[in-house]
Amino acid sequence: MIMPMAEPPATIREMNHDDLSMVSDIERRSYEFPWSHGVFRDCLLAGYQNIVLVREKEVAGYGVLSVAAGEAHILNLCVDPELRSRGYGERLLDEMLFRARAASVREVFLEVRPSNELAIALYRKKGFHQVANRPSYYQAHEGREDAAVLSKKLVIED
Numbered sequence: 001m002i003m004p005m006a007e008p009p010a011t012i013r014e015m016n017h018d019d020l021s022m023v024s025d026i027e028r029r030s031y032e033f034p035w036s037h038g039v040f041r042d043c044l045l046a047g048y049q050n051i052v053l054v055r056e057k058e059v060a061g062y063g064v065l066s067v068a069a070g071e072a073h074i075l076n077l078c079v080d081p082e083l084r085s086r087g088y089g090e091r092l093l094d095e096m097l098f099r100a101r102a103a104s105v106r107e108v109f110l111e112v113r114p115s116n117e118l119a120i121a122l123y124r125k126k127g128f129h130q131v132a133n134r135p136s137y138y139q140a141h142e143g144r145e146d147a148a149v150l151s152k153k154l155v156i157e158d
């Protein structure tokens with residue numbers, strides 16, 4: 001009998017400057033309109049909650065969360081295309097929600113392309129629902145694409 005290969009352990013930690021080349025490489029392979037290296041550098045400088053999921057000493061995915069005034073915004077969530085459907089996206093999202101709760105955030109927001117069905121499936125699974133539509137929000141190859149604004153309310157325990 002052939003035994004399936006066990007997944008190597010993966011851990012989540014803070015993103016740092018040394019991660020940015022691996023992060024940018026995943027970003028370029030994941031999005032048609034990727035963030036530049038400089039945008040990620042600015043996220044580190046801005047003091048956002050920037051996290052990476054590390055597997056076999058390599059970055060396999062990352063998330064960027066901004067927190068202010070009781071609200072949080074998921075600015076990026078991405079997993080290496082070759083390492084998807086292994087639960088890493090959900091783990092990164094869970095970690096961002098944990099951090100948002102720890103910062104007493106009441107509601108978490110994000111924008112997503114309505115065509116991005118896999119991401120929307122993940123967000124719905126975690127309890128997000130659509131609260132708005134931002135017309136012509138995203139760059140697209142022909143014109144612009146709307147953004148769906150999704151949110152999830154967090155229960156703050158006393």
Ligand SMILES: CC(C)(COP(=O)(O)OP(=O)(O)OC[C@H]1O[C@@H](n2cnc3c(N)ncnc32)[C@H](O)[C@@H]1OP(=O)(O)O)[C@@H](O)C(=O)NCCC(=O)NCCS
Pocket residue numbers: 030076077078079080083084085086087088089090091110111112113116118119121122123125
């Ligand atoms: C969205 C993304 C982060 C999901 O990462 P992932 O590691 O593949 O997702 P997971 O394995 O953790 O899956 C979690 C859930 O997402 C949904 N999902 C993920 N891949 C899916 C697939 N191929 N088919 C259907 N649903 C899928 C499911 O709800 C899944 O839960 P389930 O396994 O219980 O069915 C990944 O597809 C990605 O990086 N996409 C490109 C970047 C992007 O679009 N980010 C979102 C920007 S708003």
